Amino acid sequence: MFPKPRQNRKLPGNYRPISLLSNIGKIYEKIILSRLKEECHDLSIIPNEQYGFRAGHGCIPHLLRVANTVTQGFNQKFYSVGVFLDVRKAFDRMWHNVV
Numbered sequence: 001m002f003p004k005p006r007q008n009r010k011l012p013g014n015y016r017p018i019s020l021l022s023n024i025g026k027i028y029e030k031i032i033l034s035r036l037k038e039e040c041h042d043l044s045i046i047p048n049e050q051y052g053f054r055a056g057h058g059c060i061p062h063l064l065r066v067a068n069t070v071t072q073g074f075n076q077k078f079y080s081v082g083v084f085l086d087v088r089k090a091f092d093r094m095w096h097n098v099v
Helices: 025-040 059-075
Strands: none
Touching: none
């Protein structure tokens, strides 16, 4: 771990991780990822509602979809319920038992 410049060294979030993979391993990883993405697209494994981690599927189209759904429900006098979870650092604070 390398500390970020001009940051408090006492906070664990202010460190950059280092990669121990070789360049060949990184290239191999990118090749496998591109083939997996292509295969998932060809077989329609990932539903259209999945917006995260997909090229061309950012937050804006998903927010527009949610806004349109709420607006249609409001116009038809239906109730709309939303559940929002902030899981940005959820796994950073989990305890992992090391065996």
